[in-house]
Amino acid sequence: MAGKVGVGLLGLGTVGGGVASILQNPSERHPLVGELELIRVAVRDLNRPRPVALDESLLTTDPSAVIQDPAVDVVVEVIGGLEPARSLILQAIAAGKSVVTANKAVIARHGQEIAEAAAAARVYVLIEAAVGGGIPIIEPLKQSLGGNRINRVSGIINGTTNYILTRMAEEGAAYDAVLKDAQELGYAEADPAADVDGLDAADKIAILATLAFGGSVDRSAVPTDGISGLQGVDVDYANQLGYGVKLLAVAERMAERMPNSDDPLPLSLRVQPTLVPKDHPLAGVNGVNNAILVEGDPIGRVMFYGPGAGAGPTASAVVADILNIAGIRKASDGPGKVDPLLAASSWRPCSLVDSGDIRQRHYVRFKTKDAPGVIGNVGGCFGQRNVSIQSIVQFNASDAGAEIVVITHEVSQRQMNEALEAIQALPEVSGLAAHLGCL
Amino acid sequence: MAGKVGVGLLGLGTVGGGVASILQNPSERHPLVGELELIRVAVRDLNRPRPVALDESLLTTDPSAVIQDPAVDVVVEVIGGLEPARSLILQAIAAGKSVVTANKAVIARHGQEIAEAAAAARVYVLIEAAVGGGIPIIEPLKQSLGGNRINRVSGIINGTTNYILTRMAEEGAAYDAVLKDAQELGYAEADPAADVDGLDAADKIAILATLAFGGSVDRSAVPTDGISGLQGVDVDYANQLGYGVKLLAVAERMAERMPNSDDPLPLSLRVQPTLVPKDHPLAGVNGVNNAILVEGDPIGRVMFYGPGAGAGPTASAVVADILNIAGIRKASDGPGKVDPLLAASSWRPCSLVDSGDIRQRHYVRFKTKDAPGVIGNVGGCFGQRNVSIQSIVQFNASDAGAEIVVITHEVSQRQMNEALEAIQALPEVSGLAAHLGCL
Numbered sequence: 001m002a003g004k005v006g007v008g009l010l011g012l013g014t015v016g017g018g019v020a021s022i023l024q025n026p027s028e029r030h031p032l033v034g035e036l037e038l039i040r041v042a043v044r045d046l047n048r049p050r051p052v053a054l055d056e057s058l059l060t061t062d063p064s065a066v067i068q069d070p071a072v073d074v075v076v077e078v079i080g081g082l083e084p085a086r087s088l089i090l091q092a093i094a095a096g097k098s099v100v101t102a103n104k105a106v107i108a109r110h111g112q113e114i115a116e117a118a119a120a121a122r123v124y125v126l127i128e129a130a131v132g133g134g135i136p137i138i139e140p141l142k143q144s145l146g147g148n149r150i151n152r153v154s155g156i157i158n159g160t161t162n163y164i165l166t167r168m169a170e171e172g173a174a175y176d177a178v179l180k181d182a183q184e185l186g187y188a189e190a191d192p193a194a195d196v197d198g199l200d201a202a203d204k205i206a207i208l209a210t211l212a213f214g215g216s217v218d219r220s221a222v223p224t225d226g227i228s229g230l231q232g233v234d235v236d237y238a239n240q241l242g243y244g245v246k247l248l249a250v251a252e253r254m255a256e257r258m259p260n261s262d263d264p265l266p267l268s269l270r271v272q273p274t275l276v277p278k279d280h281p282l283a284g285v286n287g288v289n290n291a292i293l294v295e296g297d298p299i300g301r302v303m304f305y306g307p308g309a310g311a312g313p314t315a316s317a318v319v320a321d322i323l324n325i326a327g328i329r330k331a332s333d334g335p336g337k338v339d340p341l342l343a344a345s346s347w348r349p350c351s352l353v354d355s356g357d358i359r360q361r362h363y364v365r366f367k368t369k370d371a372p373g374v375i376g377n378v379g380g381c382f383g384q385r386n387v388s389i390q391s392i393v394q395f396n397a398s399d400a401g402a403e404i405v406v407i408t409h410e411v412s413q414r415q416m417n418e419a420l421e422a423i424q425a426l427p428e429v430s431g432l433a434a435h436l437g438c439l
Numbered sequence: 440m441a442g443k444v445g446v447g448l449l450g451l452g453t454v455g456g457g458v459a460s461i462l463q464n465p466s467e468r469h470p471l472v473g474e475l476e477l478i479r480v481a482v483r484d485l486n487r488p489r490p491v492a493l494d495e496s497l498l499t500t501d502p503s504a505v506i507q508d509p510a511v512d513v514v515v516e517v518i519g520g521l522e523p524a525r526s527l528i529l530q531a532i533a534a535g536k537s538v539v540t541a542n543k544a545v546i547a548r549h550g551q552e553i554a555e556a557a558a559a560a561r562v563y564v565l566i567e568a569a570v571g572g573g574i575p576i577i578e579p580l581k582q583s584l585g586g587n588r589i590n591r592v593s594g595i596i597n598g599t600t601n602y603i604l605t606r607m608a609e610e611g612a613a614y615d616a617v618l619k620d621a622q623e624l625g626y627a628e629a630d631p632a633a634d635v636d637g638l639d640a641a642d643k644i645a646i647l648a649t650l651a652f653g654g655s656v657d658r659s660a661v662p663t664d665g666i667s668g669l670q671g672v673d674v675d676y677a678n679q680l681g682y683g684v685k686l687l688a689v690a691e692r693m694a695e696r697m698p699n700s701d702d703p704l705p706l707s708l709r710v711q712p713t714l715v716p717k718d719h720p721l722a723g724v725n726g727v728n729n730a731i732l733v734e735g736d737p738i739g740r741v742m743f744y745g746p747g748a749g750a751g752p753t754a755s756a757v758v759a760d761i762l763n764i765a766g767i768r769k770a771s772d773g774p775g776k777v778d779p780l781l782a783a784s785s786w787r788p789c790s791l792v793d794s795g796d797i798r799q800r801h802y803v804r805f806k807t808k809d810a811p812g813v814i815g816n817v818g819g820c821f822g823q824r825n826v827s828i829q830s831i832v833q834f835n836a837s838d839a840g841a842e843i844v845v846i847t848h849e850v851s852q853r854q855m856n857e858a859l860e861a862i863q864a865l866p867e868v869s870g871l872a873a874h875l876g877c878l
Contacts (some may be wrong), residue, residue, distance in 0.1 A: 017736060022586050029652070030585030031786045032779055128583065134738040136575075136583035143582065143766075144567065144575035146469030147461050147758030213470070281744060284723045295806030298457060298751025299573040305720060305742040312737025326782035327582075333772040338472055341766035347470045 004037040007327040008072035011079040017051030018315025040066040077101040093117045100321040102129035108203035112216040125352040126321035131204045133305040134313025141211045142344045148296030150212040152252040155292035157204045159308035160195035161247040166286040197226035198271040205249035215350030234434045244283045250276035264351035268358045274437035354416035361438035367430045370402040385419040443476040444765040447511035450518040456490030457754025479505040516540040532556045539760040541568035547642035551655040565760035570643045573752025574745040580650045581783045587735030589651040591691040594731035596643045598747035599634035600686040605725040636665035637710040644688035654789035664711040673873045682714035683722045703790035707797045713876035795853035800877035808870045809841040824858040
């Protein structure tokens, strides 16, 4: 392909503005940036103030005019939300345009439909900005780790909750107070549910799992627990036991899969507040930073760390995707052939295991009467259900009662639930006050 | 390109064996691995035991027979050393074959010659395995960060020295004892000079700088200081002051470069033992792990972490490169066109600044008489040369004398040297006992 690569932008908010700003200032960046040309930009309101100075003639309120413009080779969707984003992405694919999007919600829910349309049209849909902000994680998963059998992808992939958890840990502050502060500072939305309830992280781990294991997963079936119920006392106890608390998203294979079998690969996905040992690489990831750990054979364990959100980092990821499309078009004589690594089509079926079969370590805190033998009785209930315990510690014993914190070895959710039921039936146990994961 | 992609291996040591093992066991990896076919393997001795079972008919003692085999599309050089590796790489390029190599010594010294030959022949020379073992760092620099103006690349890029430094810090052990142990465990060579003198890290930072800043640098001009002179007492003092000691390799731009100027971009490169604040992302990188931090605009700071050496991780990186070549050939109708991101040709001249102009913070330790006023006199010498001090601390005062440790703010090497000369001329200072970098 000769000449410039035409870029059409759908949306000119903070990310769209960041992308436009890079395209307008190619100096000091890779020279291929200078071969990208911003052709048209769809905005909702022509008269709103812009984060970046743009020639008025580029603007339109009609997204289809951007998509259908013959000079537009790549359509960048940075509107967000499910609709009209999904329809516009499909419209661009149907028009034979490659698409770059930062939209994790659309990709997590409609990724398979979009990928199938892209494969049929032989175009790319690239999503580096959808997970981990500026951190290169999508492209490395696709282009640098293909020789591995991936066993596990886990990480801190929501900056808002990590900011809140970091401040709770460092200041001993309560969740509500830190959330309010985060909202005032712009780190949390006025309606923080998508972040603090773990929904955003669940979108992202579903996307990472699809790329790491080669098949799409059912986003709606990912067990998801957020941080809105997390109490400062558990952050404090975890700290005393040598752990930090992080909102962790995990995707792991649950079985060796026989070669040549057509059975789906069983995967376990989950999002939950999780104790992370202080010497673990993820434990030092603080503030709005994100980090993703990939474990595979033969590579071992690699981690990708950086700013998980923000206009600049996200724009960096969007431009990386545009550059990849521009670069590969230079190697090709024309449309009709795609690089299978960059296209990253599904290559096998995957399925989520029943949540009872998810295996992990657990942290639980019980409120109990300060009666002799309570530790023995709690420990006995775990033992009878074959739940092996790593530590059991009593905190805050007083006339009003005590708190018992248990960290288990790896067990299935089913075993754990049975043991918890039995323990809560003990007369000296007044309740289950907290239940978190543990690495 | 239809059919399988033929791979020819030059060398069947630990890395070559690891690569062969992945190619022979494609199950559970990206399906493109199954489209790679090992065609021929050059070994030094046909009768030596192999790390992997291979059909005898694949083996030859003639590397040229591998390179010239018409079924070989990609030549993988894992012999190591400067010659015959350099000549064989050039021979493969001349034969129109793309090359994958793990050979940092050849690329650091002959990278420009090799890149020019590859550009003329329109083939790829990919080097993911040359830096950071299995960590994806070369491909992300080329394919995921091109929208950024890179300001700085720094990292822990030698596993042997990081293993030694980690044990010195954790056990308070002396350098010589840990080195001996590392040699017995196979983490250090019998002749450890390339690692402990920083030469290996200098090769790697020269390669990273070339990719990050777009132009080749003079490897022989990189100021390089290893860890063989490092004393345990400085690791201990650094710890007390809130720092870890790491062998850090740094490449940074030294000036804003005017657009449209043809002057070379001035860069500062160095390898030296460096104090790293304990809350810095690089401080937690322990043992044989490596990590590379990339700082740019607008991305901010991203870090890549993982196993910096070993047969498995290195083989993972080599196979990633082969897959990238195989993938892009599927998108192309034939040879003659290359993806400029993956090819990563130089795009501007770079030059190293005079070592006197390198600016950084410093850690120095003086042996002094325990005389009143010595701290004031040392501080005065720094002040007169405009070297601003962050902290000055006296350790171990006794009749035999004292030790004074100074950490400066950022100053030029030239200013620092002048101040050190003046201080060493003070009658109450008996000598400069240590001089390290500081982040």
